Amino acid sequence: MDYILIIIGAVFVNNIVLAQFLGICPFIGVSNKVETAIGMTGAVTFVLVLATMVTYLLQHYVLVPFGIGFMQTVTFILVIASLVQLVEIILKKISPALYQALGIFLPLITTNCAVLGVAILAVQKDLNLTESVVYAAANAIGFGLALLLFSGIREQLDLMDVPKPMRGVPAAFVVAGLLAMAFMGFAGIV
Amino acid sequence: MNQRTNFTKGFFKENPVFVLFLGLCPTLGTTTSAINGLGMGLATAFVLIMSNIVVSLTGSLIPGKVRIPSFIVIIASFVTIVDLLMKAYTNTPGPQGEPSLYDQLGLFIPLIVVNCLVLGRAEAYASKNKFMSSLIDGLGMGLGFTMALTMLGAVREILGSGSIFNYKFIEGDGILIFVLAPGAFIALGYLIVIINKLTKKA
Numbered sequence: 432m433d434y435i436l437i438i439i440g441a442v443f444v445n446n447i448v449l450a451q452f453l454g455i456c457p458f459i460g461v462s463n464k465v466e467t468a469i470g471m472t473g474a475v476t477f478v479l480v481l482a483t484m485v486t487y488l489l490q491h492y493v494l495v496p497f498g499i500g501f502m503q504t505v506t507f508i509l510v511i512a513s514l515v516q517l518v519e520i521i522l523k524k525i526s527p528a529l530y531q532a533l534g535i536f537l538p539l540i541t542t543n544c545a546v547l548g549v550a551i552l553a554v555q556k557d558l559n560l561t562e563s564v565v566y567a568a569a570n571a572i573g574f575g576l577a578l579l580l581f582s583g584i585r586e587q588l589d590l591m592d593v594p595k596p597m598r599g600v601p602a603a604f605v606v607a608g609l610l611a612m613a614f615m616g617f618a619g620i621v
Numbered sequence: 622m623n624q625r626t627n628f629t630k631g632f633f634k635e636n637p638v639f640v641l642f643l644g645l646c647p648t649l650g651t652t653t654s655a656i657n658g659l660g661m662g663l664a665t666a667f668v669l670i671m672s673n674i675v676v677s678l679t680g681s682l683i684p685g686k687v688r689i690p691s692f693i694v695i696i697a698s699f700v701t702i703v704d705l706l707m708k709a710y711t712n713t714p715g716p717q718g719e720p721s722l723y724d725q726l727g728l729f730i731p732l733i734v735v736n737c738l739v740l741g742r743a744e745a746y747a748s749k750n751k752f753m754s755s756l757i758d759g760l761g762m763g764l765g766f767t768m769a770l771t772m773l774g775a776v777r778e779i780l781g782s783g784s785i786f787n788y789k790f791i792e793g794d795g796i797l798i799f800v801l802a803p804g805a806f807i808a809l810g811y812l813i814v815i816i817n818k819l820t821k822k823a
Contacts, residue, residue, distance in 0.1 A: 449802060450802050451650070452646050452647075452649040452650035452802070452805070453646055453650075453732075454646070455645040455646045455649060456642075456643075456645055456646070456737055459642065459645065501701060501704075501705065502701070503731070504697050504700050504701050504704065504731045504734055505694065505697040505698060505701060508693055508697050508734050508735065509690070509693070509694065509697070512689070512690055512693055513690070541689075541693075541735075542735045542736075542737050542740055543735070544646045544732045544735040544736075546735075547731070547732060547734070547735050548728060548732055551728060551731055551732075552728065555728075596814050596815075596817035596818040596821070597810075597814050597817075600642055600813065601810045601811070601813040601814045601817065602810070603810075604806045604807070604809050604810030604813065605806065605807055605810040605811070607806040607810075608803040608804070608805070608806030608807035608810065609803070609807075611802045611803040611805075611806055612798070612803040615801065615802070615803065
C-alpha cells in the first residue's frame with residue numbers, strides 16, 4: 432500500500448517536472464518530437480534508478496558512519512557522473528542497438544538536476560532501499576509522462592500561427608504552465 | 622572583446638535565463654518571491670564567479686580527458702561552501718514564523734552543482750580565457766542571472782501576493798496561481814516574450 436502511495440504521489444501529485452521543477456532543461460530541450468522524448472525518458476529512467484540505489488548505499492554505509500555528511504553534494508555528483516560514463520561504456524559493448532537509441536542523451540544526464548535531486552530527496556525523506564528504488568522509478572515515470580504529453584502538444588504547436596516574439600520557447604513555457612495547472616487537479620488525492 | 626562588453630553581455634544580449642535558457646530549474650523553483658529569487662541568484666553568482674576563477678587558473682594543468690569531472694568537483698566544492706554558509710547565516714525564521722531563506726531554497730542549493738549555467742561557463746569560457754576575463758565574465762553572467770531571478774520573483778510576488786520584497790501594498794490575497802507552480806511557467810514565458818519584443822524588434 433505504501434508503495435502505491437509513493438508511486439501516485441511522485442507521478443501525479445508532486446510531478447517532478449511540473450510541480451517540483453526538476454529536469455526542466457531536458458523538458459524544454461528535447462521535447463520537440465515524441466520520438467526523442469521517449470529516448471530521453473528511457474535514458475533518465477535507467478540512470479535515475481541506478482543512481483538512487485548507489486547513492487543510498489553510499490549515504491548509509493559511508494557518509495553517515497564516518498560522519499562526513501557535508502560531503503554529500505560532492506560525493507553524489509561524482510557518483511552520478513561516473514555512473515553515466517560507466518553505463519555509456521557498458522551499453523556500447525553489450526547492446527549497440529540500445530546505445531544507438533539512448534547514446535546521445537546519456538552525457539546530458541549528468542547535468543540533469545532530476546537525477547541528483549531525486550537522490551537527495553530520497554535521503555531527505557528517510558526512505559529505505561526498496562522505497563528509494565520505487566520512488567526513483569516513479570519519478571522517472573512522472574518525468575516521462577510530462578515529457579511525452581508536452582512533446583505531443585509541442586508538435587501541434589509548431590503548426591499554429593503564434594505571434595513572432597512568442598514562437599518557440601516562450602510559447603512552450605505558457606503551455607507547460609497550463610499543463611502544470613491541469614496536474615494541480617491531482618492535489619490532495621494522496 | 623573589451624572588458625566592458627564582456628561584463629554587460631550577461632544582462633541582456635546573452636542573459637542566461639531569458640536568452641540562453643540555462644539554469645531554468647532554480648529559476649522556476651525558487652522565485653516565489655523577489656527575496657528568494659535574489660538569494661538564489663546571489664548564491665549561484667558566488668559559485669559561478671569562484672569556479673570561473675579557479676578553472677581559469679588551473680585550466681592548463683587539467684588534462685583534456687578528465688576536464689568535465691574536474692570542473693564538477695571544483696563547482697561541487699564551492700556549492701558545499703555556499704550550502705554551509707547559508708545554513709549558518711540565513712537559517713533564522715522570519716518574525717511571523719515563516720520559514721527561513723535556507724529552508725525556502727531547500728533542495729535547490731545543493732542543486733547549484735548541476736546548474737548548466739555554471740558548468741557551461743567553466744567549459745565554454747573560463748577554461749579558455751585568462752583570470753581577469755573569466756572573473757568579469759563570471760560577475761556579468763552571475764549578476765545577469767540574479768537580475769533575471771529577482772525580476773521573475775518580483776513579478777510573481779506582485780501578482781501572486783500583492784507585495785514586493787515582503788512589503789505589502791494590497792490587502793488580502795493576490796492571484797494565488799502565480800505563487801504556485803503553473804504561475805512560474807506562465808510568468809517566465811511572458812517575460813521572455815516581452816524581452817524578445819524589446820530586444821529583437823520582432
